[in-house]
Amino acid sequence: MNKENLRILIVDDDDSFLLLMTRILKDEGYTVKGLSDPVDALGVLDSFSPALVISDLKMPVMDGISFMQEAKKSRELDFIMITAFATVETAVEAMKLGAADYITKPLHDPDQLRMAVRKIFERQFLINENTLLKSALAVGVPGLDIVFAGMEHVLDAVKNVAKGDTTVMLLGETGTGKTLVSKIIHHLSGRKGLFVDINCAAIPETLLESEMFGHEKGAFTGAISLKKGRFELADEGTILLDEISEMSPGLQAKFLRVLQERTFERLGSMNTMKTGARVIAATNRDLKKMVAEGRFREDLFYRLNIFPITLPPLRERIDQIGTISRYITDAVSLRLGAGARTISDASLKAMKDYSWPGNIRELENVIERAIIVSKGPELEIAVAGTGTGRQDAGKGTAPDLKSLEKDAINDALSRCGGNRKAAALELGISLRSLHYKIKEYGLK
Numbered sequence: 001m002n003k004e005n006l007r008i009l010i011v012d013d014d015d016s017f018l019l020l021m022t023r024i025l026k027d028e029g030y031t032v033k034g035l036s037d038p039v040d041a042l043g044v045l046d047s048f049s050p051a052l053v054i055s056d057l058k059m060p061v062m063d064g065i066s067f068m069q070e071a072k073k074s075r076e077l078d079f080i081m082i083t084a085f086a087t088v089e090t091a092v093e094a095m096k097l098g099a100a101d102y103i104t105k106p107l108h109d110p111d112q113l114r115m116a117v118r119k120i121f122e123r124q125f126l127i128n129e130n131t132l133l134k135s136a137l138a139v140g141v142p143g144l145d146i147v148f149a150g151m152e153h154v155l156d157a158v159k160n161v162a163k164g165d166t167t168v169m170l171l172g173e174t175g176t177g178k179t180l181v182s183k184i185i186h187h188l189s190g191r192k193g194l195f196v197d198i199n200c201a202a203i204p205e206t207l208l209e210s211e212m213f214g215h216e217k218g219a220f221t222g223a224i225s226l227k228k229g230r231f232e233l234a235d236e237g238t239i240l241l242d243e244i245s246e247m248s249p250g251l252q253a254k255f256l257r258v259l260q261e262r263t264f265e266r267l268g269s270m271n272t273m274k275t276g277a278r279v280i281a282a283t284n285r286d287l288k289k290m291v292a293e294g295r296f297r298e299d300l301f302y303r304l305n306i307f308p309i310t311l312p313p314l315r316e317r318i319d320q321i322g323t324i325s326r327y328i329t330d331a332v333s334l335r336l337g338a339g340a341r342t343i344s345d346a347s348l349k350a351m352k353d354y355s356w357p358g359n360i361r362e363l364e365n366v367i368e369r370a371i372i373v374s375k376g377p378e379l380e381i382a383v384a385g386t387g388t389g390r391q392d393a394g395k396g397t398a399p400d401l402k403s404l405e406k407d408a409i410n411d412a413l414s415r416c417g418g419n420r421k422a423a424a425l426e427l428g429i430s431l432r433s434l435h436y437k438i439k440e441y442g443l444k
Helices: 015-027 038-043 064-071 085-096 110-138 152-162 178-189 205-213 230-234 249-261 287-292 298-304 314-336 345-352 359-373 390-395 401-415 420-427 431-441
Strands: 007-011 031-035 052-056 078-084 101-105 168-171 195-199 238-242 278-283 307-310
Touching (some): 007 015, 007 038, 015 110, 038 052, 038 064, 052 110, 064 085, 078 110, 085 101, 178 195, 178 278, 249 298, 359 420, 401 420, 401 431
Parallel strands (some): 007 052, 078 101
16 A cells, blocks of 8 residues: 555644644655645545545534535545544534544544554555455456465465464565465454554664554653554554564563463553454564574464464466466556556566576566566566576476575676665565575675
């Protein structure tokens, strides 16, 4: 969900409150327009085309309910109403007349606004996703069948575990789709709360605990206000802890308590909070080996490893690359407004002969790049590491996958002039993973 494409119109005659809400939502990445006059707001509905309107209930020129009813005459719009605490009953009445939610002012916690907006956009996304799925099915293009092409056993496992609250461990190389599969588990579960993810490798160790559990104002230097953590935001939903192997030993112990007792405290607080969030952990590392080496807690490993699901690398379902590539090509072409594109037979053969160390993420990057530079409707796909592909397997011994990966990284670094960030982007892997591989293979 690209937040820049989500337009929010805010209407409130209180200029200071209008400025506060506008700043909060712009900082979240949304495109926001703030107006103090509901009549002016009606005039910009066509040109601004908001996906959501946030309106005060009491305004001198036109009250919020009248404004909402007038705006809804020309288009379907979701409304969040703003009300003073003393007039919550009026907000409830507004919801009966078509508002999706309400918030109270003064706004003591910015997360109240953030969460109200996020819930509405997630609901819109699910409705649109369901409509697209129905349209796709009508023309014979599958949905989950594409995601799980060549790994139907994984789809069976996902369907079996989705409805409960069992902790799930997703295993697989970088780029195999662990985040996407975790979102599918969440949506199939029907859980009422949000899907929230956190990358344990992307956040500094000193901040990760605060991100997970939140903090009170003044809990540490720089904690200028209360902050809700990801577990609190997920509530009764799902929380994905990606790259769980990178969590420090101290934080592993605290996280183990959450799994065992379903409770936690914000940093700087003595109040114990409960969580109903379902936990999904993901990693591309061998946790059993890390346990044996003393780098990962054994008790935490067994708490997480209740229902492990391993996602195979793309090279192990290479016979499905045509199906997957066509779907990605159609989706990316639609997103870029590039018109219909097809992949040439020669390119498809080369793609089948390549080992894809970056997996689906690398495939998506290669196809998007080809669409951008293509001069006609047929794509010529240039895969990394020419001559390092699977075709060598038919000439005697199977290729050494580590050698293939090393060659692919070398080639990408060479093409990018040694720029590691650009090479990681081309390979479809994280910069952290690339640094690790360069060190592992002793590359310059």
